[in-house]
Each structure stands twice: as C-alpha cells, then as structure tokens.
Amino acid sequence: MKDQLLTGVFHLLIIALMAGLYFILPEYHSGVLARVMVLAVYAMGYNILFGYTGLLSLGHALFFATGMYGLGLAMQHLDVTPSIGILCGLGAAVVVSAVIGFLALRTTGVAFMIVTLMFAQAGYLIILWLGEYTRGDEGFVIQQSQRVLNGVDLSQPDNRYFAALILFAISLLLIGWVVRSGFGKTLVAIRENEERARMLGYNVHRHKWLAVIISGVLAGAAGAAYALLFGYVGATFATVQYSIFPLLYVLLGGAGTTIGPLIGTVFMYYLIDLSSQITSAYLLIAGVALILLTLFAPQGLAGELRKRVFRWLP
Amino acid sequence: MAAVTLLSTSGLTKQYAGLTAVNQVDFELPAGQIRALIGPNGAGKSTFVGMLSGRIESSTGQVTFDGKDITKLPAHRRISLGMAYTFQITSIFASLTVHENVALAARRASGRKVPERVKDALTRVNMADRRTHIASDLSYGHQRLLEIAMGLVQSPKLFILDEPTQGLSSSEIDAFVTLIKSIAGATTVLLIEHNMDVVMATADYITVLNFGEVLAEGTPQEIRDSAEVQAAYLGTSHA
Numbered sequence: 001m002k003d004q005l006l007t008g009v010f011h012l013l014i015i016a017l018m019a020g021l022y023f024i025l026p027e028y029h030s031g032v033l034a035r036v037m038v039l040a041v042y043a044m045g046y047n048i049l050f051g052y053t054g055l056l057s058l059g060h061a062l063f064f065a066t067g068m069y070g071l072g073l074a075m076q077h078l079d080v081t082p083s084i085g086i087l088c089g090l091g092a093a094v095v096v097s098a099v100i101g102f103l104a105l106r107t108t109g110v111a112f113m114i115v116t117l118m119f120a121q122a123g124y125l126i127i128l129w130l131g132e133y134t135r136g137d138e139g140f141v142i143q144q145s146q147r148v149l150n151g152v153d154l155s156q157p158d159n160r161y162f163a164a165l166i167l168f169a170i171s172l173l174l175i176g177w178v179v180r181s182g183f184g185k186t187l188v189a190i191r192e193n194e195e196r197a198r199m200l201g202y203n204v205h206r207h208k209w210l211a212v213i214i215s216g217v218l219a220g221a222a223g224a225a226y227a228l229l230f231g232y233v234g235a236t237f238a239t240v241q242y243s244i245f246p247l248l249y250v251l252l253g254g255a256g257t258t259i260g261p262l263i264g265t266v267f268m269y270y271l272i273d274l275s276s277q278i279t280s281a282y283l284l285i286a287g288v289a290l291i292l293l294t295l296f297a298p299q300g301l302a303g304e305l306r307k308r309v310f311r312w313l314p
Numbered sequence: 315m316a317a318v319t320l321l322s323t324s325g326l327t328k329q330y331a332g333l334t335a336v337n338q339v340d341f342e343l344p345a346g347q348i349r350a351l352i353g354p355n356g357a358g359k360s361t362f363v364g365m366l367s368g369r370i371e372s373s374t375g376q377v378t379f380d381g382k383d384i385t386k387l388p389a390h391r392r393i394s395l396g397m398a399y400t401f402q403i404t405s406i407f408a409s410l411t412v413h414e415n416v417a418l419a420a421r422r423a424s425g426r427k428v429p430e431r432v433k434d435a436l437t438r439v440n441m442a443d444r445r446t447h448i449a450s451d452l453s454y455g456h457q458r459l460l461e462i463a464m465g466l467v468q469s470p471k472l473f474i475l476d477e478p479t480q481g482l483s484s485s486e487i488d489a490f491v492t493l494i495k496s497i498a499g500a501t502t503v504l505l506i507e508h509n510m511d512v513v514m515a516t517a518d519y520i521t522v523l524n525f526g527e528v529l530a531e532g533t534p535q536e537i538r539d540s541a542e543v544q545a546a547y548l549g550t551s552h553a
Contacts (some may be wrong), residue, residue, distance in 0.1 A: 100551050189418050192407040199367065199401070200464065201393030201422045 007176045007314040015169045037168040038225050043261030045218025046246035049065030051255035053211040054191030057119030058113045065238035066096045070297045074234035082149040093220020101212030124238040139234025147286025160229050258314045320345040320502050326375035335361040337526040350504040350517035358526040359506050367399045368392045391407040398465035404457045408450035419464040435467035455486045474504045491515045
C-alpha cells in the first residue's frame, strides 16, 4: 500500500515536470518532447514485455503500425472522427497482439525473437501489398482538418504537446499500478525463474499472453497517437528499425523501471539530434555512446540509479 | 491405514525412448502421513515425483489427488489444488528479497493477509530477521530453507520435498527434522531423501523404488530390516 502510494506520487511528479517543461523550453524542444513522449509510451509498452516479463520481442513495430494503420485507414477511407479512429487503432492492436502473442508464445528464447521478427516482417509486407489502400512506402497524410479531436486542433503545437502528455500520463500511471500489482509482481517472478513461478501454481502462459497484449496495446496506442498528432502514416514505421528502437530506449533507460523508457527515449533522441549537427557520421557517435553505456551502465540509466542511489525506484 | 487417501497412482509409467524410468507404479499416500521415498540413484524417484507434480508427463497410468483425476492437468493447476513442491536443485527468485519470494508463493494461494502469512512462514524456518535480504545473498542452507518457507506459506495439502537436506550442515538438518515433524498431521509430506538419518527420524512410512518399480513399502523398522532393500542399496546378493 505504501509502495503504491510512493509510486503514484513519484509518477505524478514526473508528469508535472513534463507539463512544466512546456512553459520553460523553446518551441523546438517542446516539439521534440511531444514526439519523445509518444515514442516513450511505445517503449513503456515494450518494457512491460521485455523489462518486466523477460521476453525479448523483435517485432513490436507490428503493434505500433497496427495502431497507426488502424487509426489512419479508418480515418482515411471510412471518414471516421479521431475518437472513433483511436478506438479502431486500439481495437486492432488488441486483436493483433492477442493472436500474435498466442502463436509466438509457443516458442521461447531466441525462437521467440525470430518468430516475432518474422511476424513483423509479414506485417510490413502486407502493408506494401495492400498499397492501394496504404500507399505503401510513400504513406499518406492525415489532413489537418481531420485532426480535430472534440474541437481541439491536434496540429497546433500546444494542443499536440498536451495530448501527448495526457497519453504519456495515462500510460505511466497505468504501468505504475500494473507493476506494483500482484499481476506485475508475477511477471517479474516469471522473468526471474519461470519454472519456479509455474511450480508455485501460476499459469505462466496466460500471464505472458496478457503481458504481450498489454505491451501490444500500449505500442498500438503510441502508433495511433503518432499518426494523429503528426499527421502521417507510412510503412517505415513497420520496419525492423522501429522494432529495434524501443529495445534501445528501454536498454539505455533501464529495463524493468517505469521511468527508464522515457529517459532512454529522451537520451537517444537528443544523442542523434545533437550528433547529427556535428557530423554526418552521427550514427557512429550514437554507436559509441551505446557501447559505453552498455559497458558502464548495463542496467540502463534508471537501472543504475536504482542500484546505487534510489532503491525505491519503481 | 484407515485414513483418507490424499494421493494415489495406478499403473504410473514413464518411458524415455525405450528406457522405462518408472514402471507400473501403484502408490497410495494417506492424508496426514509423512512418507519418505527412497532408492538408489537412478531408481526413478525424481521422475515419479515429477509425474505427481505435473512437471513430467506420464506415458501411461493415472494420478488421483484429493479425489480428482489429475493425470491430464498441467503443473500449475495441480499446484493450485493444494500441492507445494521444492526442487532438488534449489529454485528461488534469486534477485528478489526473501519477503517477496515468500509473498509470491503466498499470493498465489490466497490474497488475504499476505504479510502476516509471510512473516509466519519465515518465523517457522527461523528466517524472520532476514526478510529484507536479497535471496542470492543468502547462504546455500538458508536458500533451501527459503524454498521450504515458500512451500509452507501455501498451507498445502501435500508438500513434496525433493532431497531437501542435500548440502545442509548437520545443525541445519536437525532444524529441518524438527520443522518437518512440526507440520506433520496438518500437511501430508512426501519426502525424497538420501540421508537415512533424516528418513528414519521423520518418516511414518517408507516406499523404496528400484529400477523404476516399488521394491518395498513399510515402516522405517521394516525397511531397515528388509534384506531386499539392503541388497538394492549395497549391491549384495542376499539369496
């Protein structure tokens, strides 16, 4: 109970900090942060599966793209309102993650990585194959006039920032609650020792499946929000690259910490942003930074903080 | 043996590609008894117990627990019917605290009064003062006791212990014997054990497996005196 309270207060402070930053930062950086918060939600979803349950997926771009296309296609072709579009994106993410989870969880370890990777590739190819509707690699733009949610124009920087913040806040509070619940603690138990968890009477398979669904739906929510806030839907978001991003964000920020995904996303985003201002070989700088972090902070930034200073960090 | 049968098997068999590890075992365990399962290495003890707990799928035969046929149930369902199981090789959540290890076991059994039950179980294995320690920092003996506490906290109907005293010091073994005696009656215990002193001190009744079959069953005294059992262990011919 005390844990729940402490976690809640901590998360509310983070949310307040993110809200405050909007008024302090110049417009360029608040624009970056809006994007970062949406991607952080994606990483937070990934973290539920990777950081808490110990399942390494290489196919999360499929869930991100499912949310994105679920919303995008419905708005583009069925002319639905953004709120219905969001529901379409989330609904599609629930169905796809439930099916993929059911199939992929028949495997473990490296096979799970390969199977999720292959499903995501299949998803990417389907997007290209249905080019008549999806416009393939080129993608399509969601018109500014369509991006009005209950009278709020989401193409405006301030509205966009706070819409991203609301999504981020809901996700963070939800995850804080999940990981402190009995369910979340059981996920950690499965990560730590699956056979022991099973032999304590836990239905390991069902827990993993639910973790895939929660993870997939958060990824889908991020994908839908990305399309709605930034007005573009494209097949790039379904590529392997977008499956690797959340893994990197989570590894850098700290797997199995609630705040790690945000830290990792901010860090990666600015690392690439700043290094590309210095040199065209910015990926080299990013690569070196990644290697250094993996060497000296193997548990990620928030993970190291928890280990060394703040033992209570959720 | 007028008591109610808690667990029984009939014709329980496990074949591994031509090798029969457990062959047609009929076994009955009355509620409340402390039963030791002994036998030389490779006798099929762990395989047999694996089929009881559901970790190993049986080839043929039937397992009945608490009046239900559980032969087809997966392990986690069997555990939730009231079995607890400790592994031959200590299996705990190494990076979690002692408290959380036991709490994970407690919560699955029932969501009520978890902290109190955890404290009680840890007190029974004399580890209440170590509840905030990380499990991997514990000595081997304490890790074994922790795993036993994880079983106790579930208040199981049947507690299966696979070689619990392996690697314990003699004073820890004495404490273990006292502990097992203290849960007798309330809990049925199935104990796989190599240490004959422990077996003789705790068991009400002993089943001896050899080459996957029941070689003998009886009270500790009967087993001690059995020429067949001595032959199986010492490899001497008694004929």
